[in-house]
Amino acid sequence: MPDSTTSLNHSEVERLKALLHYEILDTPPDPALTEIAALAAQITHAPYAYIGFADASRLWFKACIGFSESEQPIISSACQFTMLAAQPLLIEDAANDARFPAGAIPLGKNIRCRSYLASPLVTSSGVVLGALAVLSPDPGAFRIADGTALEVLTRQILTRLDYYSSTRREGQARRRVEEALTAERNFVSAVLDTISALVLVLDTSGRIVRFNRACEQISGFSFAELMGRPFPEELFGPDDRVRARELFDAARSGAAAEPFELHWISKESSRRRIAWTATTLMDAAGTINYIIATGVDVTEQREAELALRSSELRYRQLIEGSLGMICTHDLNGYLLSINAHAAATMGYTPEELVGRYMLDFIQISHRQGWETYWKAMAEYGEDQGLLYINRKDGTPCVIAFRNKLVQLPGSPPFVLGHGIDMTEKIDAENKLHALMRQRESILDSVGDGIYGIDMEGRIVFVNQVGAHILGYTPEELQGQLIHPLIHHSKSDGTPYRDEECPILNTLHRNHPARVRDEVFWRRDGSSVPIEYVACPLIDDGKITGAVVAYQDVTERRRLERMKDEFISTVSHELRTPLTSLRAALGLVASGALASRPEKNEQMIEVAMGNCNRLVNLVNDILDFERIGTGKLRLDSSDITASELLRRATERELTDAQRAGLRFRIEAEPINLWVDSERIVQTLTKLLANAIKFSPPNSEIRLRAQAISETEALIEVQDQGRGIPAEMLDNIFERFQQGDASDSRASGGTGLGLALCRSLVGLHGGKIWAESTVGLGSSFFFTVPRTRHRSKQIVN
Numbered sequence: 001m002p003d004s005t006t007s008l009n010h011s012e013v014e015r016l017k018a019l020l021h022y023e024i025l026d027t028p029p030d031p032a033l034t035e036i037a038a039l040a041a042q043i044t045h046a047p048y049a050y051i052g053f054a055d056a057s058r059l060w061f062k063a064c065i066g067f068s069e070s071e072q073p074i075i076s077s078a079c080q081f082t083m084l085a086a087q088p089l090l091i092e093d094a095a096n097d098a099r100f101p102a103g104a105i106p107l108g109k110n111i112r113c114r115s116y117l118a119s120p121l122v123t124s125s126g127v128v129l130g131a132l133a134v135l136s137p138d139p140g141a142f143r144i145a146d147g148t149a150l151e152v153l154t155r156q157i158l159t160r161l162d163y164y165s166s167t168r169r170e171g172q173a174r175r176r177v178e179e180a181l182t183a184e185r186n187f188v189s190a191v192l193d194t195i196s197a198l199v200l201v202l203d204t205s206g207r208i209v210r211f212n213r214a215c216e217q218i219s220g221f222s223f224a225e226l227m228g229r230p231f232p233e234e235l236f237g238p239d240d241r242v243r244a245r246e247l248f249d250a251a252r253s254g255a256a257a258e259p260f261e262l263h264w265i266s267k268e269s270s271r272r273r274i275a276w277t278a279t280t281l282m283d284a285a286g287t288i289n290y291i292i293a294t295g296v297d298v299t300e301q302r303e304a305e306l307a308l309r310s311s312e313l314r315y316r317q318l319i320e321g322s323l324g325m326i327c328t329h330d331l332n333g334y335l336l337s338i339n340a341h342a343a344a345t346m347g348y349t350p351e352e353l354v355g356r357y358m359l360d361f362i363q364i365s366h367r368q369g370w371e372t373y374w375k376a377m378a379e380y381g382e383d384q385g386l387l388y389i390n391r392k393d394g395t396p397c398v399i400a401f402r403n404k405l406v407q408l409p410g411s412p413p414f415v416l417g418h419g420i421d422m423t424e425k426i427d428a429e430n431k432l433h434a435l436m437r438q439r440e441s442i443l444d445s446v447g448d449g450i451y452g453i454d455m456e457g458r459i460v461f462v463n464q465v466g467a468h469i470l471g472y473t474p475e476e477l478q479g480q481l482i483h484p485l486i487h488h489s490k491s492d493g494t495p496y497r498d499e500e501c502p503i504l505n506t507l508h509r510n511h512p513a514r515v516r517d518e519v520f521w522r523r524d525g526s527s528v529p530i531e532y533v534a535c536p537l538i539d540d541g542k543i544t545g546a547v548v549a550y551q552d553v554t555e556r557r558r559l560e561r562m563k564d565e566f567i568s569t570v571s572h573e574l575r576t577p578l579t580s581l582r583a584a585l586g587l588v589a590s591g592a593l594a595s596r597p598e599k600n601e602q603m604i605e606v607a608m609g610n611c612n613r614l615v616n617l618v619n620d621i622l623d624f625e626r627i628g629t630g631k632l633r634l635d636s637s638d639i640t641a642s643e644l645l646r647r648a649t650e651r652e653l654t655d656a657q658r659a660g661l662r663f664r665i666e667a668e669p670i671n672l673w674v675d676s677e678r679i680v681q682t683l684t685k686l687l688a689n690a691i692k693f694s695p696p697n698s699e700i701r702l703r704a705q706a707i708s709e710t711e712a713l714i715e716v717q718d719q720g721r722g723i724p725a726e727m728l729d730n731i732f733e734r735f736q737q738g739d740a741s742d743s744r745a746s747g748g749t750g751l752g753l754a755l756c757r758s759l760v761g762l763h764g765g766k767i768w769a770e771s772t773v774g775l776g777s778s779f780f781f782t783v784p785r786t787r788h789r790s791k792q793i794v795n
Contacts (some may be wrong), residue, residue, distance in 0.1 A: 197214060204252055219264060248286065531551050689753070722774055
């Protein structure tokens with residue numbers, strides 16, 4: 001007990017004064033108080049009861065039923081709330097009471113209760129000393145009506161306290177206490193008659209000494225009819241009489257009695273099922289004086305349980321007859337039950353599955369979802385999704401499940417699961433998706449644009465190529481009306497009416513439409529020349545839409561123009577040397593130059609030059625054909641870079657001198673692994689172009705240098721007019737030249753640089769050009785090499 005009251009409030013000071021007055025905290029346990037606590041537990045069917053007195057910080061137990069603690073911190077007890085309210089307190093379920101964060105009322109070290117009923121011990125002066133309380137680990141164990149009994153018993157406790165206080169005083173006070181005790185006995189009798197529990201008190205010979213009103217109502221007998229009679233066997237049916245006598249004899253002998261149920265036969269011969277609990281009352285010497293039997297009428301409860309079992313049987317039959325998969329599992333993932341259909345789906349019997357760990361059946365590749373499932377259960381109390389398991393024979397099975405956490409009163413929580421076998425459906429969907437992906441792959445791999453429309457003319461699908469041609473993504477075109485989007489105008493800009501559109505007309509005609517020389521309109525407002533075929537989609541003899549396959553013919557038309565220009569150029573290139581060749585040979589053959597041998601020789605040189613020009617033209621065309629068909633093979637060998645450049649300049653030296661140009665060779669001492677004839681052919685074409693476009697008295701420079709251990713760079717640089725920047729990316733294409741007039745002004749077919757790119761590509765290299773208009777151009781290409789030497793310059 002505290003030795004100072006300076007930190008206590010007024011009510012606590014008054015309580016300590018009262019406790020000091022009664023001297024209750026310093027006295028040993030009182031058997032009389034223990035009897036009152038036992039009676040309270042008996043009346044309310046509580047496993048735990050106590051009479052507690054509180055000081056500033058502790059609750060001191062002066063009577064304990066069901067546990068053996070002597071004290072408890074007042075802050076952790078439910079008694080603090082009873083004392084604060086100063087009136088009876090009923091807590092039906094601490095799990096639903098915010099005052100108990102742990103969901104239970106602590107009692108002793110390892111006892112946790114959920115039901116609590118208490119009546120405060122209030123003195124006549126209004127000071128709250130403590131409480132008489134009963135507790136149970138089960139929720140809903142007590143009723144408000146039981147509080148009346150506790151109030152009566154608390155008054156008896158206070159009376160006993162007054163009695164103990166008075167015994168230390170004069171005898172006059174003892175008489176008042178005895179009178180009070182008599183009054184309390186009357187109160188106890190009244191309590192027994194007001195509570196709903198059946199209370200039957202027998203002496204050791206089996207005679208009835210107390211028979212409360214609840215017993216009278218159930219049995220139909222009055223207390224006056226049964227008082228003092230021996231054990232009333234007429235209250236029990238023939239099947240229960242022997243058992244009732246055995247239980248009475250066991251209680252009388254002091255043996256521990258377990259709760260039992262027996263049928264009572266009423267005075268009107270009706271049967272009621274009573275759940276009994278027997279206890280004994282002993283005197284100070286430990287001799288048994290009375291047997292107290294308290295009972296509860298459980299007739300309706302047992303009938304309800306029977307109805308529930310019948311309902312459970314029907315429910316089980318419903319579950320077992322269901323075509324769905326139904327199971328339960330505990331919070332550790334072990335199966336508690338499973339219906340026959342679910343077990344058969346997995347290839348087992350229910351007996352083989354109950355008790356098994358569910359994770360063992362889940363496919364290894366899907367076990368990562370196990371933790372996610374439990375997190376959802378903990379957070380939301382339910383989860384749904386797909387469960388991928390292996391059947392008993394190892395085949396996969398997919399189950400669509402929806403599981404929910406279930407918490408029933410008086411039983412541990414579990415998970416109820418419902419499932420449907422989705423294996424065949426998912427297999428069919430996977431096959432459908434595979435077909436759709438295959439269709440999409442086919443559509444995306446086709447070089448033509450393809451789209452489909454419904455009967456309203458809206459796009460239902462389009463491939464990547466088709467969307468790209470129009471400047472859209474497939475998602476942007478989905479669901480759009482196609483005609484006003486891409487087909488609204490003709491190539492000359494005049495409107496294209498719906499009724500004139502061959503694509504839309506296909507929706508009403510059972511034959512395809514093939515159209516050339518039309519345009520579609522891109523997203524940016526530009527047009528693209530198109531050829532298309534529109535075919536109706538027919539389902540069960542009915543047109544449901546159309547499919548349109550179209551091509552961007554821009555490149556084809558460009559190539560056609562290039563081909564026409566090439567034919568014109570080649571025709572010119574053939575006619576010009578042939579005409580000159582024919583004229584020269586005609587003069588020689590006619591003998592007109594017989595007297596002028598130097599002129600005759602000049603005509604022969606002209607004829608030879610034109611023959612070479614024709615041969616080179618034909619060879620370029622044939623080389624392109626061989627490269628395109630893969631028939632051109634390289635004959636690679638080791639050659640120095642300087643030797644390679646020297647050979648190329650020797651072939652073009654005459655033309656260079658004639659044009660007033662000079663060559664400069666700068667070559668590092670490196671060896672190249674190339675087909676020397678083909679690389680010389682490449683160099684001569686580059687040199688021929690440089691000679692053709694270089695001004696007189698200028699220099700053409702050839703350089704070779706190593707750029708890595710395996711590759712060398714060769715450069716041909718002139719000081720000509722240069723190439724516009726926008727032409728640099730196209731000059732290596734077939735039939736392309738730096739200027740459209742080049743084929744006429746300087747000769748050439750537009751095949752030279754394209755052939756150079758093909759020959760360099762056969763060696764695994766690349767070719768490109770750099771140029772500044774008015775200052776000249778540089779052509780670069782790479783070739784494989786073999787080893788390094790020091791740099792040298794050859795003039």
